[in-house]
Amino acid sequence: MQKKRKECPEVATCSVDYAFRRIGGKYKGRILWYLHEHSILRYGELGRTLPDITTKMLTQTLRELEIDNLINRKVYHEVPPKVEYSLTEVGEELIPFITHLKEWGDKQLEREQMKN
Amino acid sequence: MQKKRKECPEVATCSVDYAFRRIGGKYKGRILWYLHEHSILRYGELGRTLPDITTKMLTQTLRELEIDNLINRKVYHEVPPKVEYSLTEVGEELIPFITHLKEWGDKQLEREQMKN
DNA sequence: CCGCATCCATGTTGATACTG
């Protein structure tokens, strides 16, 4: 409850916060999950797998994941071009977490449907 | 990649997306984690544990977690008032994942420090 | 002590058009 957020030591060293900043955002969880399910996906395939994403957000999100070293980006200099995305080792380490989270989500969704 | 987001069936049923919407946001992860560590925390204690949060965001975030049935809110009608927060059973079910995520974050933070 | 209300700043996401 103070003003100088940047100087807050709690945030700088809190690993929970650190982790959430890396996999938060509207699409990162799903992208990581789909890359885990399919091993390798091309740009267009990812776009079709997330029907609600725009090219802008897809590119932007993939760049962030790449910078954070969670995914690999492999470019084939061909015509037409081809770019493949896959999880890095660090990214793979997140999968057990996302798996559990997904199972939790499935359970909650079931519960919600029981009400209706 | 389309216009009508509300009608997208993929999002409506994707449990990964569902789960991330519930524990996403700037503070939810840390709040859940601290409530797990301390079992019960009062409003002011939570505020001090998250030094970078404002009362507005603290209240707002706690309400969302309460509505999603992840935390309990117990009000003592005393003077001065007292409100205690704790995890619900559903909220507790998330802890293994947050623990896992935290361990991953710790590891990444260590790696980053090794570079410097 | 535990909030709520208001107004404002910033950040995130979306729509659309266009390119190598």
Next chain:
DNA sequence: CAGTATCAACATGGATGCGG
């Protein structure tokens, strides 16, 4: 195919003051 660029909308977060 795999992106960029631009502008606009919307969501999130912050500062401050007030109230039961």
